[in-house]
Amino acid sequence: MSFYSCKSQSSPEIYKEQQTAIAEDTTFVNLKEYSTDFVYDMKYATEDNFLKAKVYDCAECYLRLKTVQALIAANKEFLKKGYRIKLFDCYRPLAIQKSMWKIVPNPEYVADPAKGSIHNRGGAVDITLVDKNGKELDMGTPFDFFGVEAGHNYPNLSKKVKNNRSFLKKIMTQHNFKSLDSEWWHYNLQSALKDKVANTKWDCE
Ligand SMILES: [Zn+2]
Numbered sequence: 618m619s620f621y622s623c624k625s626q627s628s629p630e631i632y633k634e635q636q637t638a639i640a641e642d643t644t645f646v647n648l649k650e651y652s653t654d655f656v657y658d659m660k661y662a663t664e665d666n667f668l669k670a671k672v673y674d675c676a677e678c679y680l681r682l683k684t685v686q687a688l689i690a691a692n693k694e695f696l697k698k699g700y701r702i703k704l705f706d707c708y709r710p711l712a713i714q715k716s717m718w719k720i721v722p723n724p725e726y727v728a729d730p731a732k733g734s735i736h737n738r739g740g741a742v743d744i745t746l747v748d749k750n751g752k753e754l755d756m757g758t759p760f761d762f763f764g765v766e767a768g769h770n771y772p773n774l775s776k777k778v779k780n781n782r783s784f785l786k787k788i789m790t791q792h793n794f795k796s797l798d799s800e801w802w803h804y805n806l807q808s809a810l811k812d813k814v815a816n817t818k819w820d821c822e
Contacts, residue, residue: 641683641808642681642682642683642686643681643682643739643812644682645679645680645681645682645708645815645817646679646680646681646685647677647678647679647819648678648679648685648688648704648707649678651685651689652689652692654689654692654693654696655692655702655703656701656702656704656747656751657676657678657703657704658703658705659673659676659677659678659704659705659706659707660705660760660761661673661709661713662676663676666761667721667726667761667763668717668720668721670720672716673713674821675821675822677707678704678707679707679708679739679817679819680708680739680740681708681738681806681812683806683808684739684740684742687794687806688742688792690792691788691789691791691792691794694791695746699749700746700748700749700754701746701747702744702745702747703744703745703747703753704742704743704744705743705745705760705761706736706741706743707739707741707742707743708736708737708815709734709736709737710816710817711730711737711814711815711816712816712818714727714728714730714733714736714737718730726763733814735805735806735809735810737815738810738812738813738814738815739812740805740806740809740810741804741806742794742804743760743761743802743803743804744785744802744804745760745802746781746785754781754784754785755777755778755781756778756781756785756801756802757771757774757778757782761802767799767800767802768798768799768801769782769786769796769798769799769801770798782801785801786801789804794806795807
């Protein structure tokens, strides 16, 4: 990425400006073009999800560039400790949100497309952690489990599950992501709410 190469030649002021520009960059990009350190299990590109329907034509993880930068920084921390992020869902075009809403028109399970979710803004990810062998850490429930057990504050979880969830939350929070109380897998980039809902669809080969 070009901004790294010009770092050393820049004055502190210009460098700061560049950093601000990067932090605010809302361009949609494909995560795999910026890092090879993630594991992907894009559930909505398969029928293995709560909708029992394949709603994406192909599995790609698009996000706004600022979300990608924050996610890569968080993943570097996990990698240092022997883990990495596995992704279940990233940016979700508004048209897809509408088709999900058609299948399950219940705001407890699907964000109302009239409001749009942070996934539609390119600032949310659904994730878990895997170890060196690619094995998912025990988070107490599967992804998209709609019950109180999926909540961060649910008390009847084993110590191991609580530790795994708080490990994920701690590092993500340190990298400007915000957790959602009811879903241990969902993280929003702090600044994403001010970004527009989008409907850009990515190309499939
Ligand atoms: Zn989510």
